[in-house]
Amino acid sequence: MQNRITQMLGVQYPIVQAPMGWIARAPLASAVSNAGGMGIIETSSGALEEVRAEITKMRTLTDKPFGVNIAQAFVRDPGIVDFVVDQGIKFVTTSAGDPNRYCGPLKEAGLTVFHVVPTLDGALKAIAAGVDGLVVEGGEGGGFKNPRDVALMVLLPLIRSKVDVPIIAAGGMVCGRTMAAAFALGAEGIQMGTRMVSAAESPVHHNWKDAIIAAKETDTLFLNRHGPGPALRVLRTEKTTALDLNPQGDVRPEFANIRDLYFGGDLEASIALTGQVAGRIDSVKPVKQILEETIAEFEDEIARLCASYNAR
């Protein structure tokens, strides 16, 4: 399959792995790149020295393209631009901040830049900043969110009708059917987060993967829709249920112990950022299998639509 995303990113499949903090490191990202998708290294952990080592590791694990996400709210060091340019990175997604901040310098250095947007207004600002493409993220997805969440079913076609750049759909993406639906709405690529957290190569503790597999579609919570503090979509646990009932203001201190949850397997130690798509994940699979099944199902779904539905 060839389209603008595969061509711009130099990948076999228009499937991108989301940049989950601490998780989107070399073992997972290299598995995605080697399988024909776009692996991304995170910076939202803020641990830039570790990130630098992960990028070095990537060079030994894959000769395929990979990217870096600059999570602007977490990376305050303006040296981040030189950092990614020096590492020879060709593809960057920027998120959680003003798209004007890094787009210019990154583009000048010859990189391809996509900005993550949760609204039409955000998309138009990113276009004005000169980005090459957009990651359009619906309220379905896990992690830090715009408090006024818009479902992908509305957000994707809305932004598609107002911009010309290629769009990667994020939130709810897990299989060929969701990919076909996203493409019908105007996306040319998809990004998977929770599906990648629960992949075989994901470094997180099996307790979290087991929780994703056990989760129904109703087992995430959208915290702080009315503030205070940043909005989040998270796995439903005792801790997050309490935070939902009694919002505690800034939840960021809760992330001090995130590694005890992600890698220690204590689901009550912190907050597990998880998308609603957890309700559609029922097994741990290798990344290569996830990508190949998604593409095969995507093609089957299009064939089914063509065979079943003739509007004339």
Next chain:
Amino acid sequence: MKTRITELFGIKHPIIQGGMHYVGFAEMAAAVSNAGGLGIITGLTQKTAADLANEIARCKDMTDKPFGVNLTFLPVVDQPDYPGMVKAIIEGGVKVVETAGNNPQSVLPFLKDAGIKVIHKCTAVRHALKAQAIGCDAVSVDGFECGGHPGEDDIPNFILLPRAADELDIPFVASGGMADGRSLVAALALGADGINMGTRFIATKEAPVHENVKQALLAASELDTRLIMRPFRNTERVLTNAAVEQLLEKERTLGKDITFEDIAPEVAGVYPRILAEGEMDAGAWSCGMVAGLIHDIPTCQELIDRIMAQANDIIHGRLLKLAD
């Protein structure tokens, strides 16, 4: 386009105009049915069973195509005259009933005996399975995007539709966020057999509502709906306005102590004032997130024709090219 829904209801296109309070009059339903979709009269907008019988007769004067009636089962003590309305539906020769709200089990045998097809509106997979189990012919799966009552689970259609497709045997339509040929193809790809549109049909030439209502939809962005009455576990997605923001402020400040009397000024009896009189700040009225995708006021025929043409182009053009 033939789908299990078009076959079930005997309609040309897999597009249903869901029941909407003070919108689903005979003019609306007839316009949609004449355009090849399934128009629906809203039962409870009619004051009495006799009024409903009259509305059904008016619709029959305007179309010879199939149309339906919506019956919403409310959790209230003073129940509307459901037996009388069912009688009016059966005697009026209506072919389809869209049920919503509480379990429709009490009226189902009467409708089925009369040969009427029943489609039940559901906001959760477990409700859809229940509807299937009690003998509904189809369900309308309403994602979190939808205007009106999205339930309390908050599952948008990108998640809810494939979950429903995996579990259900009976046909279902996607409701919530549906606006055009793109949404139709997305819904089909996620396993639905058609779409239900509410808000999009309000912004049509034939919709029997005040012009101010249509203009409010054109002006709305994707961020302009709000969820009200969440503390009552009777959540409604509405278009924001001064009254809605005032209501939300009451919900915030009164917290768990809030009672229905506190919000009555913004919700009780406001529908005719808004939809018929065009008093846009009179209170809260149901509106889907899809308002952000509405930019014009076509006729129902123009709207449905272009949805079908666009869907065909996407499936047999853009998507087919990718899979080759």
